[in-house]
Amino acid sequence: MDKNIETVLSYVNIVEEISGFVKLKKTGRNYTGLCPFHSEKTPSFSVNETKGLYYCFGCGKGGNVITFLKEIRGDSFSDIVDYLKNKYNIPVEYTKFRKTDSSSQAENPVKKIINLAVNFYYENLFVYISNSRHIMNYLNERGINVDVAKDFKLGYAGFGNGLTALLKSVKADLDIAADMGLLVKKDDYNKVYADRFVNKLIIPIMDRTGEPIALASRIITRERDQLSNNFPKYINTNNSEIFVKNNTLYGLDKALPFIKKENAVIVVEGYFDMITLYANGIKNIVATMGTALSKNHISSLSRLCDEIVLLYDGDKAGINAINRGMELFREFMDSSDKNIYAACLSGGEDPDTYVRKFGSENLIKLINESKKPPVEFAIDYYVEKNKKSGIIKNNEESRLKSKISVIKDVVPYFKKIGNNIIFSHYVNILANKLGLNENVIRRYIESNKSWIGTGNTDYSLDTAYEISIKEDMGIEDIIVSKIFCNLVLTEYISDDIISEFSDKDAVYIIKEIQNAVKKGASQEIIKGAVEEIISGTVNADKWKRIYYSGLMSENSGNREDFKKLLMKLKVNNIDKICRDILEAIKSGNLDEKGKVIKFQELNRLKYISKEFQKKICGY
Numbered sequence: 374m375d376k377n378i379e380t381v382l383s384y385v386n387i388v389e390e391i392s393g394f395v396k397l398k399k400t401g402r403n404y405t406g407l408c409p410f411h412s413e414k415t416p417s418f419s420v421n422e423t424k425g426l427y428y429c430f431g432c433g434k435g436g437n438v439i440t441f442l443k444e445i446r447g448d449s450f451s452d453i454v455d456y457l458k459n460k461y462n463i464p465v466e467y468t469k470f471r472k473t474d475s476s477s478q479a480e481n482p483v484k485k486i487i488n489l490a491v492n493f494y495y496e497n498l499f500v501y502i503s504n505s506r507h508i509m510n511y512l513n514e515r516g517i518n519v520d521v522a523k524d525f526k527l528g529y530a531g532f533g534n535g536l537t538a539l540l541k542s543v544k545a546d547l548d549i550a551a552d553m554g555l556l557v558k559k560d561d562y563n564k565v566y567a568d569r570f571v572n573k574l575i576i577p578i579m580d581r582t583g584e585p586i587a588l589a590s591r592i593i594t595r596e597r598d599q600l601s602n603n604f605p606k607y608i609n610t611n612n613s614e615i616f617v618k619n620n621t622l623y624g625l626d627k628a629l630p631f632i633k634k635e636n637a638v639i640v641v642e643g644y645f646d647m648i649t650l651y652a653n654g655i656k657n658i659v660a661t662m663g664t665a666l667s668k669n670h671i672s673s674l675s676r677l678c679d680e681i682v683l684l685y686d687g688d689k690a691g692i693n694a695i696n697r698g699m700e701l702f703r704e705f706m707d708s709s710d711k712n713i714y715a716a717c718l719s720g721g722e723d724p725d726t727y728v729r730k731f732g733s734e735n736l737i738k739l740i741n742e743s744k745k746p747p748v749e750f751a752i753d754y755y756v757e758k759n760k761k762s763g764i765i766k767n768n769e770e771s772r773l774k775s776k777i778s779v780i781k782d783v784v785p786y787f788k789k790i791g792n793n794i795i796f797s798h799y800v801n802i803l804a805n806k807l808g809l810n811e812n813v814i815r816r817y818i819e820s821n822k823s824w825i826g827t828g829n830t831d832y833s834l835d836t837a838y839e840i841s842i843k844e845d846m847g848i849e850d851i852i853v854s855k856i857f858c859n860l861v862l863t864e865y866i867s868d869d870i871i872s873e874f875s876d877k878d879a880v881y882i883i884k885e886i887q888n889a890v891k892k893g894a895s896q897e898i899i900k901g902a903v904e905e906i907i908s909g910t911v912n913a914d915k916w917k918r919i920y921y922s923g924l925m926s927e928n929s930g931n932r933e934d935f936k937k938l939l940m941k942l943k944v945n946n947i948d949k950i951c952r953d954i955l956e957a958i959k960s961g962n963l964d965e966k967g968k969v970i971k972f973q974e975l976n977r978l979k980y981i982s983k984e985f986q987k988k989i990c991g992y
């Protein structure tokens with residue numbers, strides 16, 4: 374490994390860096406959390422602070438802090454080194470990476486173009502104020518002052534083709550800008566382009582580090598009155614290599630430190646809900662960008678904090694969002710240590726108007742009083758729905774029917790509950806709401822019982838690790854894993870012992886390491902080459918997992934234990950031969966003389982095996 378990179382790594386705390394993306398908990402020697410690279414509900418992502426390594430036992434991703442940031446931010450190697458160097462004030466030169474790395478941020482055309490566009494629109498709003506006074510008025514009406522607008526880098530797209538001209542002047546690729554949805558191509562043959570956004574309010578969308586990745590445009594109110602109601606209020610730039618709308622949460626860059634501080638996040642539906650609440654002091658807040666809440670949204674938030682509150686508008690769209698969200702809640706409600714709540718504002722208010730009328734303290738109070746776990750939300754929702762649709766009537770029979778219909782609606786939510794106490798809790802709530810005896814409800818649910826008992830079982834990281842070890846690691850795997858921890862151990866592996874191995878990968882790995890040792894390579898160099906050796910095996914994923922398992926645990930690679938493992942390998946092989954001989958004797962295909970010879974062989978092998986066993990156990 375390059376010396377400069379080693380210096381960088383020695384300055385950086387991997388736990389601190391990864392904590393920006395994953396909520397880590399100290400468990401034993403390591404830190405664990407929900408893996409950001411695959412979807413999971415129980416943590417199998419592990420970080421070793423002293424070794425500066427992370428590894429996911431679920432999907433097999435692992436490496437050091439640079440690998441992590443590179444993967445999660447999608448930035449180039451040199452960008453990450455840049456970022457770390459500046460953040461930790463690390464005194465290294467690394468110019469050689471700059472030259473060889475072509476994907477650095479400054480050269481990524483998509484990033485460059487979106488940066489130019491965001492700054493262009495921002496200047497339009499704040500430098501040429503006379504042209505954009507109507508935008509400022511509009512923002513003021515919504516309670517957004519100049520400071521807040523600047524903080525969120527809001528902008529104005531005026532009339533004309535200013536952005537097209539700017540991009541041309543810096544020789545940006547206009548086709549890419551058109552693909553991104555910033556320009557429109559008027560004439561394919563002559564390559565004539567024009568600005569896509571005209572007289573619009575511009576809301577830039579940042580990634581969680583505060584870098585622009587896309588933008589949204591909004592029609593100004595006066596213009597909207599002249600358009601049909603179906604015309605969308607907001608238009609986004611297109612998905613690109615740096616922007617996927619359904620995965621992005623608006624405002625996460627600003628909210629991130631507050632989400633961690635509060636260990637909770639509030640999710641709203643609109644840009645202005647997010648901006649207004651943030652400006653009014655509710656800072657642990659993000660918004661879905663006019664899209665439905667997605668599984669990705671919830672899983673990325675559940676990695677950052679323990680409580681997620683989904684705050685919906687009280688109007689019809691809000692109720693519809695809850696209806697859509699139900700499926701998602703069901704998926705997530707069984708994860709034991711995350712609390713997901715839904716809260717709904719009544720009377721047609723949205724969070725933006727509510728906070729401006731009544732203030733942030735009242736909104737927080739309202740959220741805390743009205744937030745409910747999804748099952749309870751579902752119960753109330755379906756009770757209300759049945760009331761509204763007039764099913765709950767005054768005669769006894771139809772009332773009972775409507776109650777049964779509520780139970781039918783909520784049974785799917787009960788299905789996901791894996792815990793008996795929680796199950797009873799909600800049966801009790803449902804019974805009270807419907808004025809029915811608990812046992813009646815219980816009996817009804819149990820008559821649809823096929824799913825009971827299929828609830829989630831607790832599955833801790835330790836057991837996941839244990840199982841992965843037990844399931845996949847035979848004696849040969851364990852021997853190789855010890856070698857990974859202490860390369861010198863290959864000294865004990867003679868050609869005689871090599872012949873005991875049946876796994877070709879294991880033999881390959883051992884021989885490669887032995888060759889390197891023979892050539893006089895230092896431990897450090899061989900360590901650096903191990904991943905490369907692994908990539909040459911047939912079952913590289915498995916070996917990589919074993920390699921990291923060893924690194925993450927404090928596996929010592931003790932010599933005496935290792936010698937015993939080698940003897941155990943011999944014993945196992947002898948035992949296998951013994952079993953084969955026994956099979957042959959039992960088969961009845963041998964004459965008496967043949968049987969006697971086989972018995973003698975068997976006794977000899979059993980003796981050797983016993984001697985080895987004695988050595989292994991020490992008696």
Ligand SMILES: [Zn+2]
Nearest residue numbers: 408411429432
């Ligand atoms: Zn993973």
